[in-house]
Structure formats: C-alpha cells, structure tokens
Amino acid sequence: MAIATDVLVAGGGATGAGVARDLTLRGVDVTLVERGGLTSGTSGRSHGLLHSGARYAEADRVGAEECIAENQILKDIAGACIRDTGGLFVQLAEDDPDYFEAKHTACEEVGIPTETLDGDAARERVPGLASDVERAFEVPDAVIYPSRLVAANAADARDHGAAVHPHAPVEDVLVEDGQVAGVQVGGAVDDTIEADYVVNATGAWAGEFAALAGLDVEMRPTRGVMVSVEYDDLGPVLNRCRDPDDGDIVVPHESEAVLGTTSVRVQDPDEYETEQWEVEKSIEECAAMLPPVADAPEVRTWWGVRPLYAPDEDERGGRGISRGFFLLDHADDGVDNMASIVGGKLTTYRQMAEATADLVCDELGVDADCQTADRTLPGVDDPQQLDGLVAEFDGQGPTDQDVVGAE
The missing domain is CATH 3.50.50.60 (FAD/NAD(P)-binding domain)
Known part of the structure; x- marks a missing residue:
C-alpha cells in the first residue's frame, strides 16, 4: 500500500x-x-562559508542583499551551527586597487558593514598574514557547520x-x-x-x-576542491580581493583552516575525475594571503559539486x-x-x-x-x-x- x-x-x-x-x-x-x-x-562538501554578501556586492547586488539578510538571520537562529569569525577581504600588492575600491563601495551601498584596515592593522588582526597585504576591509562573514x-x-x-x-x-x-x-x-x-x-x-x-x-x-555542475590543514591561529575568514579565481578563500575552523577552491566543469556529479593540480593550486594561491599554510600539515581533502543552473551559467558566460x-x-x-x-x-x-x-x-x-x-x-x-x-x-x-x- x-x-x-x-x-x-x-x-x-x-x-x-x-x-x-x-x-x-x-x-x-x-x-x-x-x-x-x-x-x-x-x-556537506562545501568550504562552510557563511557569506556576508561582500563576495557578490559589485557584480550581483540582489545576491549580496540576500546574503547579508540571511547571514543575520542565521546568526540569530542557528546557534552552534554557526561560528561567528568575521572576515577580511585582502588586497595584495599585485591586486587591482580599483577592484578593492569598487567592492568596498558596493558593500556600503548594499548595507554590508565594513571597516578598512591598512596592511599593518590587518597583520595585527591575523598573525601570519602576508607581508605584501597592502590593505583589507572587514565584513561579517562567518563559518557554517x-x-x-x-x-x-x-x-x-x-x-x-x-x-x-x-x-x-x-x-x-x-x-x-x-x-x-x-x-x-x-x-x-x-x-x-x-x-x-x-x-x-x-x-x-x-x-x-x-x-x-x-x-x-x-x-551545469562544477567541482571544487577543499584542502583542510592544521592551523589554529587564523581568526577571520580570508577572501582575496580580486575577480573570482582558484584558491581565493581560507575558512577558519577551531584547529584547522580550509583552503579553496577550484571550478572545473563535470558531466556527472557522481562520477568525475579529480586532479592533484587543484590541490596544489589552492594551497599555493591561499598561501599568497597566508604563507604559513603552504607548509601546514594536510589533514584531509575533498571535492564538492556546485548545483549550477545551465541557463544562468550561459547568460553569465562561465565562471562568474x-x-x-x-x-x-x-x-x-x-x-x-x-x-x-x-x-x-x-x-x-x-x-x-x-x-x-x-x-x-x-x-x-x-x-x-x-x-x-x-x-x-x-x-x-x-x-x-x-x-x-x-x-x-x-x-x-x-x-x-x-x-x-x-x-
């Protein structure tokens, strides 16, 4: 029956x-x-970032507004499912300062709280931060379990x-x-x-x-790698302040840091190849922001598959x-x-x-x-x-x- x-x-x-x-x-x-x-x-196979919306602010205002609203709601209702770490968007010497300014301005327009730090203040906030971080701004990113x-x-x-x-x-x-x-x-x-x-x-x-x-x-699913390394001294989420690319996010856990990620199209979300270059690229790029992670012992590595909708991906022209x-x-x-x-x-x-x-x-x-x-x-x-x-x-x-x- x-x-x-x-x-x-x-x-x-x-x-x-x-x-x-x-x-x-x-x-x-x-x-x-x-x-x-x-x-x-x-x-269960993500990097576990609770977005503030800053990642999307200059390119997708509606998406950024959705993120900051949900960020605040989840911090209120989800208790120990959330670790409220804060986040930094960091500009390295090689990064475009105009992009930094555009993102910061967009955050203000969306209503995402920010505070700008010079390089020295950012390094005080995050021990181990790269010496060529020129400036950063704080946002209310957090971690989801x-x-x-x-x-x-x-x-x-x-x-x-x-x-x-x-x-x-x-x-x-x-x-x-x-x-x-x-x-x-x-x-x-x-x-x-x-x-x-x-x-x-x-x-x-x-x-x-x-x-x-x-x-x-x-x-149009894409795979992305996450590499967790031993690291207990990070504090906030780190985001590279540049156009989205491989290895631009470091997410703190209590005694580990999750480094990610890549974006490679897959045909089948169950059966797909994984490549060692994805691991190496993620570590290398994240280490540009936080050099000690380059030598930190790897704890585990996993791949997740993003549930991307093909018509939207076609309209945006690929990774956006x-x-x-x-x-x-x-x-x-x-x-x-x-x-x-x-x-x-x-x-x-x-x-x-x-x-x-x-x-x-x-x-x-x-x-x-x-x-x-x-x-x-x-x-x-x-x-x-x-x-x-x-x-x-x-x-x-x-x-x-x-x-x-x-x-």
Whole structure:
C-alpha cells in the first residue's frame, strides 16, 4: 500500500531540509527522502562559508542583499551551527586597487558593514598574514557547520510531523495526466509515495530527478576542491580581493583552516575525475594571503559539486560571481504538481526554502506565513545534542568533521 503525504521533498541537503521545516511549520504534512545520509550531496562538501554578501556586492547586488539578510538571520537562529569569525577581504600588492575600491563601495551601498584596515592593522588582526597585504576591509562573514545545520532543520521538521528518510533513493517518478501520481522510493522506504505536490531539491542532481518525470532541467555542475590543514591561529575568514579565481578563500575552523577552491566543469556529479593540480593550486594561491599554510600539515581533502543552473551559467558566460537561485514551476512544462529549486548557495538555503514553500502553499491552498526567520532551530544551544542529531540522520560530511562530535 502506497504512502500518502501532502508534499514529498526529494533531497536531504540544506535546501531540502529547509523546505521540509518551513512547510511543517505551516501545518503541511511532509515526507523527506534522501538517497544517502543527510548532507551527503553538496551541502556537506562545501568550504562552510557563511557569506556576508561582500563576495557578490559589485557584480550581483540582489545576491549580496540576500546574503547579508540571511547571514543575520542565521546568526540569530542557528546557534552552534554557526561560528561567528568575521572576515577580511585582502588586497595584495599585485591586486587591482580599483577592484578593492569598487567592492568596498558596493558593500556600503548594499548595507554590508565594513571597516578598512591598512596592511599593518590587518597583520595585527591575523598573525601570519602576508607581508605584501597592502590593505583589507572587514565584513561579517562567518563559518557554517553544515552537518549540524541540516540535522537541526530536519529535526525541527520531524518534531512538527514530517517523516524524514535518509538512505531512501528515488527510483522512478510516475506521471499521469499531467500530474506526478507517485514516486517509487527504494532503500529505507521501499514503497511508492503518493504526494499532492513534489519538490525536487536534489541540487546538482536536479536534472536526473527531473528526467524521471520526463522534464528537462539543465544543470551545469562544477567541482571544487577543499584542502583542510592544521592551523589554529587564523581568526577571520580570508577572501582575496580580486575577480573570482582558484584558491581565493581560507575558512577558519577551531584547529584547522580550509583552503579553496577550484571550478572545473563535470558531466556527472557522481562520477568525475579529480586532479592533484587543484590541490596544489589552492594551497599555493591561499598561501599568497597566508604563507604559513603552504607548509601546514594536510589533514584531509575533498571535492564538492556546485548545483549550477545551465541557463544562468550561459547568460553569465562561465565562471562568474553570481550564485542566485531559481524556482522552476513545472506546471509551465506540463507537470502541474512539481517544482525544482536549483542554484543558490548554502548561505541562502532558508530563503530558497521559503520561496519554495510559498509556491507549494499557493498550489495547495494553504494560507500560512513563513516562520523560519524568527524561530530558533532546535538544539542549537547544545553542540552535543546537535551532534547526536547528525549521527541519527547519518549526516556527517567532510566540511565539519573536525568539529562535529569532537571531544
């Protein structure tokens, strides 16, 4: 006998868990399925940066405004899922001073708080900073521990009635008369789920999921490497103040620093080659900002795949600085009760979930407002409780494995 639910959410990363939480808080019955453990896709394989919006300020004002708004919300609601480190955008001697000025001005126009430091003041702020750092400006960047964040969202959804199923891969999507009539799910579910509405929140795999329903969602995933090294004396996030390029971010953890990243197109988000040059380039470029990391012992290396939406990538002409999100209502494509949420970034997961939940509620006739910006996530004042939730949902990713569950 099939499982009945109001909404089936496919994808157990930050966005999928966020959609499930948002909808359950509006009184909607939700089932969430994820083919692996929670965060096993993109969310748990990032560098874990909570953007202030400064990275996007001069090129994508809307994206920057989204980031600073969500940055402030998550600092309020996410507790020990966030490490509030602050961040610096640093200009080296070889970097274009006009770019620095343009980014700084754009931050002010967007409303991102900044404070400019000369090179000496920046080196006082960050021991080990390169001698040729000419100036920097501070922004409210921070660090996300995605394993905790996703687990907290999933737990809140479950506490409000959602069924959350890790290790439950979607095997087929049955479409009849312009509607998803059922979704065949294997693994821990091993049954057909019949839902009034289906949300495709599978990130870089959105194209594969959509194809099961006979739909075309063209993704353009790119891989990026992260290298974690032993380093406990960083303080703020470091961002190279130049056009986006390989090795321009250093993210502090408690006893490590994460160096990243690269951007290389892949055809298949599951099967792709990785190259040693990506590791070496990331270390080399990050060491230009922070020389001691060049000789710091490597702890672990991982690659993640960005869920980039192909039409947006084509419009921007390849690697750029925008990371907006796109909500695709498939009623426009002949399937009335399904939507895909693609693109975006970890920082804006809650806003992506809110937009998706708004659409779903409109379609289902549910008159209820979003509550997720004002409600604290469960367990966030107790790291051990959060880490217990991570273990329960098999949600440990490499991004924060040095912190989550550490003694």
